[in-house]
Structure formats: C-alpha cells, structure tokens
Amino acid sequence: MIAAERYTEAYMINWESNVFPGILGRTCDRPCEPACRRGRVEEEPVAICRLKRVAADNKGEVKSLMPDAPAEKNGKKVALIGGGPASLTVARDLAPLGYEIHLYDEWHKGGGMMRTQIPAFRLPEEVLDEEVNYILDMGIHTHFNTYVDSLKEIIDKGYDAIFIGTGAPRGRDLNLPGREEADANVHIGIEFLANVAFEHVDKIGEKVIVLGGGNTAMDCCRTSRRIGGKEVNVVVRSAFETMKASPWEIEDAQREDIPILNNMPPKEFVVENGKLKGVKFGKVKAEYDETGRRKLVPTGEPDVFIEADDVIIAIGQDNYCPWIERDLGIEFGDWDLPILDKETFQSTLPSVFFGGDSAFGPENVITAVAHGHQAAISMHHYCEGKDVKERLAPMTNLVSQKMGIHEWTYDSFIADDLRYKVPHEDKAISLKERKVEVELGFSESTGFKEAQRCLNCDVQTVFTTDSCIECDACMDICPTSCITFTNNGEEEDLRTRLSAPAENLTQDLYVSEVLPTKRVMVKDEDVCLHCGLCAEKCPTTAWDMQKFLYNVTKAH
Secondary structure, eight states, rough: TTTOOHHHHHHHHHHHSOHHHHHHHHHHHOTTTOOGGGGGGGSSSSOHHHHHHHHHHHOOOOOOGGGOOSSSOSSOOOEEEEEEEEHHHHHHHHGGGEEEEEEOOOSSSSHHHHHTOOOOOSSSHHHHHHHHHHTTTTEEEEEESOOOHHHHHHHHTTTTTEEEHHHHHHHOOOOTTTTTTTGGGGHHHHHHHHHHTTTOOOOOOSSEEEEOOOOHHHHHHHHHHHHSSEEEEEEEEEOGGOOOSOOOHHHHHHHHHOHHHHHHOEEEEEEEEEEEEEEEOOOEEEETTTTTTTEEOOSOEEEEEEEEEEEOOSSSSSOTTTTOOOTSSOBOGGGBBBBBOOTTTTTTTTTEEEOOOHHHHOOHHHHHHHHHHHHHHHHHHHTTOOTTOOOOOEEEEEEEEEETTTTTTSOOOOOOOOOOOOOOOOOHHHHHTTTTTTTTOOOOOHHHHHHOOOOOOEEEEEEEEEEOOOOOOOHHTTTTEEEEEOOOOOOHHHGGGGGSOOOOOOOOOOEOOTTTTTTTEEETTOOOOOHHHEEEEEEEEEEEEEEEEEEEOOOO
16 A cells, blocks of 8 residues: 555554554564564565554544444443553444443553653654644543553452553562662663653763663663763673664664673672762673573673762663452462453453453554453453353454466566665754654655565465466476475475475475376475566466465454
C-alpha cells in the first residue's frame, strides 16, 4: 500500500493489529525485522518499523474509518488500571462491543510508559496524543490523576471484569558503598525519564554517569545531554556485544558523542563532605564454563574513577504491585509477577486479567499490544459466560496471483537494494531542545524505494506435482539454490543432498509427492525469497504464487 501511495489504507491495515502505527513507527523494538527475507539477500531487512511511520505521517483522515462505540451499551462494565498500550488496546477492542469502560491512571494523560519512558525527541507528544485519543474518543470514561492504591476498592465498585496493565514501575537500584550518602544526586532511570517528561526535572549536572546497557540507559544518556549534561558517560558492566540495548539505540547515542565504557562494574559511590564526587569502577572480563554460562572475573587492572555530578541507574525494572491486596485470591510467583494463564492472561481470580509488562515482566510496546488483544477476547468471553480459553482460529486464505501467461500481480524482480538511511536532525539543533525530534523519517520518495525492497514473502510458493515435467527450469532460475530434484530419503540424509545444504534444522523442508522419475522436489524454505521466479519460468504452471492472508482474531 505504501508503494502504491495509499497511505491511509496502509495506516488502517496496521492500526487493525498494531493500534499505534505512528508511535511504533518511531519507537518499536522491531521483533519482526529479523524474519524479513530481504535479510537473506543483504545484511539489513526491510525497514518495517520506519515504513509504519511513512504511512502514519502521510495518511489522510482516518477517524471515520475506525469503529464507533455504540450508544446503547451491553450492560457490562470493565475497569482498566494503567493507561499504557496494553490497557488502551483492551479499550480499543471492547468499546465497539458496547462495554462501559473506565480507565484509571495516575498521570494527567493516557499513554503510560509510552509517555513517561520514551523521550519526546524520539516520540513527539502530538503523535502520542493523536493515537491515544483515537481510543479515548470511543467513549472511554477516564479517571486521570488517580493513583489506584487498592484493588479491593476497584473490585467493590462492581466491575464485571478488571484488566491490570500497570507496567513494571519499579526501577532496580544498587546497594553499594556511598549509595545513601549520594542519594540526592543518584537517580533511578525510569523515574528520571518520567520526571523529565512531566517537566518536574529540567536540568542535570554537567558530568553525568549512566549505569546500564539497555534501551532505558540510552534514553537516559541522550536526555541528559539535552538538559545540561556536557560530559555524559554510559558505563556497562558487561561487554559491548552483549549489551541489551537495540543496535540503533546505541548508534543514536554514539552519534551524539556519548562514549560507552564496557566491562566496568561499579564498586562505590565516592562521596566527599556529603557531596557526590563520582563512581569507582572495577575492570572485568567474561569467562564461560563448559555449559556456556558467563562469569565476569576481575582482570587485575587498577580500579577506574570517573567524576560525576549526577548518576543515573538504569539496570532494569521489576514488577511492583503493593496496591494489590494478597488476600483477594490473586497468586504471585517469582519476581512478584502474577500467576497467569499464558493464553488467556486470566489470573487466579477469574475476573482479573493482566497484560503488558505487569504480566510477564518488561518487554516492549508491541508485546503489550498483543497481550491486550488476547486479554480482550478473554474478558469478552468471561463477561458473556463463555469459556475464556475458547479462541477462534486465525483467519487464513490463499489466492493465486496469476493474471495471464507469465503475468503476476506483484513485482518479482530481485535486486541488491541496500536499506535506505533515515535522515536525522542536525545535532547542533537537536541537542539544544529535548523536544526536537531527532529522526526525521523517510520522505515519500524514499519510503517508496524502501517499500520496493520488500520481497512479497506473503506470496507463497505452491507446487502441483501432477503438472511438473521435471525440466529443472525452476532449479536453474532460483537465485538462492533452494530447489532440488533428487531421490527421497531420511531427512538427515536428504538435507545433505540439496543444491545448498539445509542446515537450519528448525525449518521444515517442503517435499513433494513422488514424481514420474521417482524423484521428489525439495525446497528449503529457510532460504527461499518468495521471489516467484520459479513460477515465472515454469512452462506448465506447476509452480504458482499464492497470496497468504493471516488475520489474528480480535474481540471485535
């Protein structure tokens, strides 16, 4: 749709499942991109995440295309605790079904961690407000500036079902010498970001140390650069290659001249005359035992002291639910996480459901959205007295893309097209104002070219044994040597006799029925690009390209 400049339709296709195309087009962790088949031709997959932003930035009016909440309600009342992506997704799915929905959040606006933990230079407030309000405008009863300190009180209000999407709101701390004495200048990462977002904090010392190697640490160091930090260092206890931050987040920090120091665990907050002076670090290296378990061992090098006016600790987050009374019937397990059914997200108290980071620990926005979709189905079934485990199978379909002789509805030309770079705002401008968006997004022309890198892997190869004359034309034309005609055999042996050995044992082989020559056609799906050249070359249409549609069931 993007390649056809049909941005509004592209946006709505994405909105149906991902709910927040403009937000995710800027901030997603991109768990989909490693599966992209373009990565089998070049190093980089299609910029799926950034193309969502292209659709969002260029869309037309979309409000009229979204479902309305009916004026006549169904008589059921639902409470959502926490205003983040999981809760908003539940609201989006249940509102069109006539539920009276009440959303509680301690902040003055919805968005949850998308508002408090993603800096404005990555996610402008107007983009966040727009997509959050698409949902709130469905008639959601909002209770902002309301901190829920008792689940029992919510239960006593008579809701038919309750969804908890409060995230993982407690940042981890460090119990090191000098921590208490330095407290005034030591900040917890997620709290620091929230305080900056709501303008409770607008400055920091010139020398800043950020402890941690995840995405939160990257956001903290870049935020520090914008509110007064001139000498900002990120210090990580492990090696650079094992950092948890996304590679592009690390690149953005380095682009802003922020050094990342590795293999340096903190040992002590150095305080003199009641004032923080800096942090003392050890030097370590990684050693692995025979099971592959890593252990960080001292190198014997002298400790390193780094001066600091402020230190930000960004070493992880934990679930934190002191407001959930422990006598309500909700059982908790490790890490203070609720014990849930992993398919339905139902807790041991049947009317209470969880999702997002509060369900199974910190993940990302798109995972929280997925939780919300599934929890909404469960809540809908629960309120209707149905089995919450009941799920309609995803809707799937296959449709041939053949139009005429060697004519297809998609472009199958394969070219070595390197991924296009996203332009950035000039550093001299973006570092002066924390609300200036750094990534500028693809232009329409670049978005078109990036979309054209797509290999149409939703178009599947379908082989009809009876039509094959074993001319081997498909073998000859295949750019990845994924097709082989050979004698059948045990899988372990067969994998070694293909045009290119099939070494990925987790990917099944596509093996045909026996052909007239007693051979079989074997295709290694692991390296197939779905380019369709086999179908174009085939003189008998034994190969067909069929478009595969997969649509996960939603509550509505």
